Amino acid sequence: MTTGIVKQSGTTRRGAIKTLAAGAAVGSLPLWARYTQAQTSEPIRIGFQVHRTGIGAAYGRWYDRTTTAAVQRINDAGGINGRMVEVIAEDDGTDPKRGAEVVEKFASQHNCDIGFGTLFSHVVIGSAPRAGELKLPYFVVSEGHHVASGMLNRYTLQPGITDVKSQVQAMAPFIAGNLGKKVTMIYPDYGFGYDHRDNLKPAIEAQGGEVVGMIAIPPSETSFTKYFPKIPRETEVVYHVMVGPAVLTFVKELGEFFGPSRPEIFGFIDSLEAVDMASPGLEFLEGTYFWEGMPRYAQPDQTGHDKLYRAAVGVDDNGASVSDPKDVSTYAHMFGCWETLYVIKAGMETAGYQGPADRAKLIEAVEAMRHMPLSDEHPQGAKLFNGKTHQVFGPQYISKVTDGKLLVVHTTSIEDTMYPDEVDYTSQAF
Amino acid sequence: MSEGLKSALVHGGLLVVLFGLQFVLPAYHHGNLARIMVLASYAIGFNVLFGYTGLLSLGHALFFAAGMYGMGLSVEHLGAAPAPALLAGVVAGLLVSGVIGVLALRTSGVAFMIVTLMFAQAGYLTVLYAGAYTRGDEGFVVQQAQRVMMGVDLSDPSHRYFAGFTLFAICLIATLWLVRSPFGKVLIAIRENEDRATMLGYDVFARKLAAVMISGTISAMAGAVYGLLFGYVGASFASVQYSIFPLLWVLLGGAGTIVGPFIGTLFMFYLIDLSSQVTTAYMLIAGIVLVALTLFAPQGLAGMLRKRIWRGLP
């Protein structure tokens, strides 16, 4: 399915480009316009693998909106190498088999230049082998550790969002230092949860703390109270992360379980992503802490970059849609789509990308990237890209629920999130 | 023209066409057809039990997954080469279908459907539970280097097509031979009237068990090849949906026909692929097709062919 809005605006912009390109012969023009001379006016086609249905749907909808906004802005500024960007969106049903088929469709039928935008780990892992074989650069926005772990291939990159391993690791000093040394973690019983399980324990122990309880909950679970008594009495901090349609029930029941005498609670915002903080039953969260990939609520020291990004995507100061205050965004993750698209743009411009024959050059250009400063293109914060592991590193935010809103109390440094390389993709052949 | 010659022409013709298509199809449809041939082999396996023996299993994903994980785990954890890994998948399918067959065949009708459904569900949950080895829901990748079978890189599109074609041809010819053999005739007799087959002195249980094992092993083979050709092994392939799919394909194509499973798989694949461009709710189409089929064409497409044109279609 082609995203109608993008395509329409693309057509009108294309007319403008042609006019400009015609004038290029006489005047000095910006860089992008010079490229148009050598180029056809064919748009650059980005295959967007989106979770419209299945358990990833709440994320998918906002990934879609962010992508549309970013592409709109890129096209308004003249596109990439003077060519408009066209987004070809296909639903993968949050299913790995369909995901792989969608990647094939991008590469072989839609003639996309690249594939982009996948979130859920199992879809990424199911699709990446096909992207590698079809030699389709595949830019995922998944936060899974699967890219940097070396499981995937040279064509798969994650340059727009940090991975869970570095997120978790960066939280440990704050938790052990400010909330308590005895931590019980509650996490989903599948890949994404294991990234938390496997990385938090050593990180907390490195801070002199201890993980006293580990409670894995099956992803299809709908009722949670029965798991909470497994939280050991000595627990000082409950660390929770949950995904899927039942997240609100999970957090509500956590509150009902503890009542007035709760321990410190530290959660990943995934447990409440796309959920209104003002939902009934969440009052108990006041004074608890959350990891946020990017602060959902506009902060007092909001940067101009966040302001611009927020307005472009159509999100209000509370992190909800400007047209419907009940429609809460997945603010902590979706910036990854925006930033990834700008990385793609920068990579294509450096590589002088002309068409599918230049795909390897595009990958090399992205691999050569290092510093990405805080800017309109990177509104979440300054980042450091590791070309060997294909993974980006960046700041993480810790917010405290204050008067029902999330207020940032700590921002980690990039160094807190770094870990030794586990793979060198640049040694693989194209 | 004799029936045998006609049959050889129809099925041989299909194989010749499929073989030839690889040289003319555009890349996208070329890839799709490779996938469809593997899935159709799964459907053929299902059809041996459902179409020819009259036993409706709602748990075939267990066999498909047994093959896929038998192959995948031996590559991932034992470092097996593709050929022994495929064999491991097939053996896993044979064993699992043997055990399930012995147990489930004590029941019949609706109870058989539910028992197979439950066993498959237990299998799916086991894959999740054994996450340390299977990586659960997330699954794992079979790397390109692990997919070179006797010097042939199976991730290459033309090799993949040829591998899919080979599997499909083997399954098609084997089942064609099977249903025309005396053994296949007994299966059909059981489907038509189990009591009479018993009274004629056939050991019905043993034959039904053999049918379950043949069906399960073919399904497992398809699962193993699927994982090897497309480089991914994941729990979603063991879920209920993958038990429903072969039923859908076989019903659509025509239960109890040799070409039916292929026709149904082909039709359904493109139906979903095309409708997903129109609506996100593409499984709606699957639902409507299922209801319409039970109402108007319980024999499926090939079944209609058999009714209208050629009564002897095997």
Add this chain to the structure above:
Amino acid sequence: MEIGPYLMLASLEGAVTAAVLALTAVGLSLVFGVMRVVNVAHGEFFMLGAVLAWWVTSLIGGHPALGFAVALLSVPVLVGLLAAAADMTVLKRVSHDPERTIVATIGILYILQQVTLMTYGPDARPVVPPFNARLALPWVEFVGGRPQLYWPWGLSTTSYKLAVIGAATLVLIGVWLGMTRTRAGLLMRATQMDRDMALAFGIPVERVYALVFGLGAGLAAMAAVLIVPIQQAHYLMGGDPLLLSFIVVIIGGLGSLPGTVVAAILIGLSDGIISVFFSPTLAKILATLLVALVLVFRPQGLFGERRT
């Protein structure tokens, strides 16, 4: 948490699960008992109940209890009518043949699920409970040999959860009275015992079938309306209730209502209590295998009588 309070909490949670499960499973069991068909779309009628409850409560403003009361009364009827219509247009035309009905209801399952996706969307949406007070519960411990009450961390339930248990019990009693004391119940039981004889006595069997199918779906919808203030309405939520209802109906003996209720309580409670001792996934594997083996070795169920 100490084992005593833990078990009490698990039992309370299990009782809520059991109450909702009993309603859903009785619906499935009724359909199987009278019509001799398996309704694979049963879980989707459950899901429709939850989704429609969200819709009704969001249409009606004012106090949450008002919208909820309207939903509780109207939604099961709506879903029941829809199911009866499906029976008359689809199942009747395949003559309620057991195998073709399974395939047709798989089709109906996808249709309902996907139409919900197209209209209601993929989000999980909450319904505000009509009332919801946290009730902390005490526990006894022995200090120096003398019993003493204390309030363990986390041992609590909510008033709404208790109300769900009560409401489900009332509905089940209602169903039982309806089956045993009314004319409609008599017709259903007559049809269940011998379809041909019922036909010969002039019972409009087709209409009884539509009624039973609607009633079964209505019970599932009722269960969903009760649970939706605790969970959320989502278009994929029908899978688990379907599977659990299957398990309950089989353990309870296919078509036996008292057996179904006993099995629902057993399964619901054990779901809570088993998770105390086992990993939840392992518990589900064991439960599923148990059901399969019960069907293999004792097809009449643990409580059912052997049919001839």
